[in-house]
Every structure is written in structure tokens, then in C-alpha cells.
Amino acid sequence: MMEIQAKQEAAETSLLTGLLAHLVPGPLVSWGLLGVIGLFPVSTGQEQSRARFVPPMRSLEVVGSPNYGTLVLRNRATKGVLVLPMHVAFFQPGGQNHATSRVLILDADETLTADDCFCIQQTQSGTLNQAQQRFSMLPLGLRRAAFELRGIKDFRRLWTAIAAYSRRYGINYGGHLERWLRPNFASLLPYRRALEWQPGQVGAAFFLAGRLVGVEVAPNSAYWTEMLPVLLIYCYASAALLAERQHRAPAHPVLDLEGLRDLDDLQQRLAEARRQEQEQHLTQLSALASLYKRARPAEEHAGLRLLSISQGEWLGQVVYAGSEVVYLSLFRSEL
Numbered sequence: 001m002m003e004i005q006a007k008q009e010a011a012e013t014s015l016l017t018g019l020l021a022h023l024v025p026g027p028l029v030s031w032g033l034l035g036v037i038g039l040f041p042v043s044t045g046q047e048q049s050r051a052r053f054v055p056p057m058r059s060l061e062v063v064g065s066p067n068y069g070t071l072v073l074r075n076r077a078t079k080g081v082l083v084l085p086m087h088v089a090f091f092q093p094g095g096q097n098h099a100t101s102r103v104l105i106l107d108a109d110e111t112l113t114a115d116d117c118f119c120i121q122q123t124q125s126g127t128l129n130q131a132q133q134r135f136s137m138l139p140l141g142l143r144r145a146a147f148e149l150r151g152i153k154d155f156r157r158l159w160t161a162i163a164a165y166s167r168r169y170g171i172n173y174g175g176h177l178e179r180w181l182r183p184n185f186a187s188l189l190p191y192r193r194a195l196e197w198q199p200g201q202v203g204a205a206f207f208l209a210g211r212l213v214g215v216e217v218a219p220n221s222a223y224w225t226e227m228l229p230v231l232l233i234y235c236y237a238s239a240a241l242l243a244e245r246q247h248r249a250p251a252h253p254v255l256d257l258e259g260l261r262d263l264d265d266l267q268q269r270l271a272e273a274r275r276q277e278q279e280q281h282l283t284q285l286s287a288l289a290s291l292y293k294r295a296r297p298a299e300e301h302a303g304l305r306l307l308s309i310s311q312g313e314w315l316g317q318v319v320y321a322g323s324e325v326v327y328l329s330l331f332r333s334e335l
Contacts, residue, residue: 016285018291026198028281033244036205038198041200050326062090069118071090073114075109085227086100086317087146088100090136099120099138101152118146120175120177121175138177139180147310162176168242188241192232192233199221201224203328205285209249210281212285307319
């Protein structure tokens with residue numbers, strides 16, 4: 001009951017519009033420098049109307065990679081559309097690890113060949129074998145480069161960005177993403193436990209030291225349940241980890257204790273500080289929602305429209321079913 005009331009109180013402080021008009025925000029939850037505001041459907045009927053979108057982990061099969069930079073993917077579901085998130089990465093021992101450069105849409109039982117993927121393991125030979133793959137995600141610090149290089153058919157094109165990103169962590173192994181991930185994985189895992197999925201949640205806004213750095217929205221809660229741990233561990237926790245190494249300060253409001261009378265007074269001041277912090281974060285989120293006016297058509301498939309957004313610092317892609325947003329990934333550099 002308290003959880004539902006907190007979501008309702010948070011929603012009352014801001015009416016989201018534009019790209020997020022179908023969503024209401026939950027309360028701000030933080031772990032270290034990473035803050036998350038969950039996003040929930042405006043109506044309970046929305047979840048049922050989005051049931052035709054299948055969760056990616058249980059539905060996607062990597063058929064293989066016939067050559068470097070190419071992935072053959074299949075939607076294993078005989079009913080339901082699969083919206084494969086942008087910048088998903090696939091790891092397999094003995095094969096050249098790959099990542100997608102854009103959102104991919106697969107109809108029921110459809111096989112798709114994407115020939116503009118990234119190789120993210122510079123000197124590893126061999127191609128991926130058929131498998132239902134475990135997902136990972138490109139770190140936030142690599143997503144701008146990946147977005148700007150989408151559609152180009154050169155499997156080596158992300159290596160320079162991977163090498164530069166790894167050096168920020170003191171790792172100098174060229175374009176090998178797994179050599180950044182391996183020593184840092186244990187530090188990334190706690191974010192998954194601290195910022196868990198909430199019932200009914202279909203998306204989230206991610207804040208780094210109080211600054212909005214990403215918004216991710218899924219078609220339904222089953223889809224989001226699978227993707228949230230991936231986004232937390234590999235994408236946004238990586239940015240928080242780097243910010244901690246740079247000794248960036250959290251952006252919590254200062255609690256005024258002058259003239260404090262009693263515990264009731266302290267409780268009221270804490271509640272007011274949390275309200276102000278929530279409001280500051282939602283102001284950023286509301287401003288971002290207007291970027292729908294800047295979206296440019298990319299493609300249409302399976303009755304869906306895929307659009308790309310590039311406006312100032314913000315980049316990403318959005319998928320529409322009619323006039324409704326069913327998938328959204330918007331991000332900017334963490335610094």
C-alpha cells in the first residue's frame with residue numbers, strides 16, 4: 001500500500017508529455033551516484049494491449065555470424081513481435097564477440113541478417129555459433145560512438161572507441177571490451193540488487209550524480225524484467241563506477257537542521273528534501289520528453305515505425321505502434 005501511494009505522490013508532481021505521455025514516474029531510488037526513477041503505465045489496460053511484444057532473452061536466437069560484422073538472428077516466438085534493443089552485445093568463448101548498432105525488429109518466427117554489427121574483440125578469431133545467447137549491453141560511455149557509427153559496414157569501426165574507453169579505467173588492451181568487463185564485473189553486480197524491478201514497471205530514467213543520462217522504456221513489464229538487470233550492470237553502472245573513480249560528488253539536497261525542534265520536525269524536513277530532490281529530477285525528465293519532435297524516420301517493419309533521435313547531447317531510437325511509443329532508448333554521455 002505504501003509503495004502504491006509513493007508512486008501516486010511522485011506522479012502528481014509531474015505530468016509527463018511527448019515521448020513519455022503514456023507513463024507515470026515512481027519515486028527516486030539511489031545507489032551511490034546512480035539514481036533511478038521507475039516508469040509505469042498510465043492505465044492498467046496498457047499491459048494487456050502490449051502482450052504481443054515478446055521478451056528478448058527468451059525469444060531471441062543467435063543463428064550465427066557467417067562473417068565478421070554480421071549476425072543472423074531469429075525470433076523463436078511463433079506469435080509476437082520482438083523488438084531487439086539497440087547496442088545489445090553477445091559473448092561466446094572461441095568466437096568474435098559482437099554487438100548490434102541499432103534497434104532490430106523481428107516478426108514472429110522471422111530470421112533477420114544484420115550486416116552492420118560491431119566486432120568488440122579486436123584480435124579474437126572465429127565466429128559465433130548458434131545459441132540462445134546471454135545478453136550484455138555496451139557501456140554508456142560507448143553508446144554515442146556506437147550510435148554515430150550505426151549502419152556502416154565495417155566490423156572494426158568501434159575498436160578505437162573501446163580502446164579509449166578502457167584507458168579511462170587504466171586498462172590498455174585495444175578494442176577488447178571483455179578485457180574491460182572482466183576486472184570490473186564484481187563492482188557492477190551490486191547495482192542489480194540495489195535497484196530492482198518494481199511490479200508493473202516498464203521503464204526507467206537514469207541519473208548520474210543528479211544529472212539525467214538515460215531513459216529506457218520497454219513494451220511491457222515482462223520485457224522490462226529481462227532488460228533492467230542488463231541495463232543496470234553493463235550500461236549505467238559502468239558510468240557510475242567511472243564517476244566514483246573520478247570522485248564526483250552526489251547531488252543530494254542539503255538538509256537544513258537549524259532550529260530543529262523534535263523528531264517530527266526532522267521527519268517533515270526529510271520528506272521536504274526528498275520532495276525537492278524528486279522534483280528536480282522530474283524537471284529534467286519532463287524536458288527530455290519533448291525530443292519526440294526531433295525524431296527522424298529510420299524504417300518500418302511488422303507494423304511498427306522505428307525513428308532515430310539526435311538532438312544536442314541526446315541520441316537514441318524510438319519505436320512506435322501507431323501513435324504509441326512501445327520502445328525507447330535515449331542517452332547522453334555520462335560526463
